[in-house]
Amino acid sequence: MSECDTRIIKIDPNNIDTEALKECAEVLKNGGLVCFPTETVYGLGASAFNEKAVENIFKAKGRPNDNPLIVHISDYEMLPLVTCCTGEQMERLMKLGNEYWPGPLTMIADRDSAVPETVSCGLKTVGIRMPEHPVARKLIELAGVPVAAPSANLSGKPSPSQARHVIEDLKGRVDVIIDGGDCRVGVESTVLDITSEEPMILRPGAVTLEDVKKVLGAGGQCDWRRGVKEGETPRSPGMKYTHYSPEAEVIMYEGDNELVKRNIKIAAMSCLLKGEKVGVMTVDENAAFYDMMPNVLSLGSREDSLSQASNLFRILREFDERGVAKVFAEALPTGGVGDAVMNRLFRACGGNIVKCDG
Ligand code: AMP
Ligand code: MG
Secondary structure (H helix, E strand, C coil), X not given: CCCCCCEEEECCCCCCCHHHHHHHHHHHHCCCCEXXXXXXXXXXXXXXXXXXXXXXXXXXXXXXXXXXXXXXCCCHHHHHHHECCCXXXXXXXXXXXHHHCCCCEEEEEEECCXXXXXXXXXXXXXXXXXXXXXXXXXXXXXXXXXXXXXXXXCCCCCCXXXXXXXXXXXXXXXXXXXXXXXXXXXXXXXXXXXXXXXXXXXXCXXXXXXXXXXXXXXXXXXXXXXXXXXXXXXXXXXXXXXXXXXXXXXXXXXXXXXXXXXXXXXXXXXXXXXXXXXXXXXXXXXXXXXXXXXXXXXXXXXXXXXXXXXXXHHHHHHHHHCCCCEEEEECCCCCCHHHHHHHHHHHHCCCCEEEECC
16 A cells, blocks of 8 residues: 555643644544554554545555454444444443443444444444543544544554554554553453353453453353364454464463473574574563573563563564564463463464473
């Protein structure tokens, strides 16, 4: 696609410059593309009602045209503009919204015909989220329209948790990039399908299965370790794409912690001896074990999935910045937010896993 001038505008989330944000909202209203911070990752937004602008999102990202977009709203008044759901679906939506909106939860509900098919890639449903980040909320409110926005990265690359990641991927491809600092959660929202008999988490995130069950008394989660088979239609189209991968090859080591550490060290050392540039992705508790090796980066404590989530994409990009060819990554504990972290790591390594059991 042809290059365009990208304006980069800094906005302090704790002291929002409303005039500057109004200008960004105008760009959205006029069919332009605006990248903005949310509490999960940065989003690449366009008016959800402007079909041409929505098409431009797919072009700017190089996103496959069967991977639907999430529509972001600033308040409940926008809800009937995007979904025509009623009955049990609406009840679920309101109950969960009451608890987790604004926040990192996307709900899949019946799409209102006012939302162009392009947004949902022809599906009868639409993903809806009310983000919590003050800049995101205010931007959508000022634009006065729901905003369709996938993550603001080039398709296939790790999602951006800092403005500089967005600049790296999309400068010259969008009209505005709002720099609003680092994203708190660091991985994308939980995607929950509320249209099915049992509400199902299609993509794990910071709102966990336990959180959903607490409110609805029911719920399940798709097995994100299972690949999508040839010819199969996944419930969430995004599931079939290898995602989040840095340029470097990522190999995940899984099993007994001592064996994992030892095997990673042996494999990494043998690469180093061959003159290959390698990195190790570990946790605080294990970092000292690799102390003589270069490019050892820690995601935080092994017990702290929230900190792992907030660091994961930044660290994957850092390996690329350091020119690392191979990343040896330790698997992390699952359960709760740990599922979201492991899901992204699983996709980053493209199923390239070494099992380390006795
Ligand atoms: P991204 O915004 O880049 O984080 O990607 C949005 C994710 O939400 C993708 O994995 C999509 O497949 C999923 N998604 C969005 N809309 C729908 C929908 N209507 N049905 C199922 N999955 C959806
Ligand atoms: Mg994405």
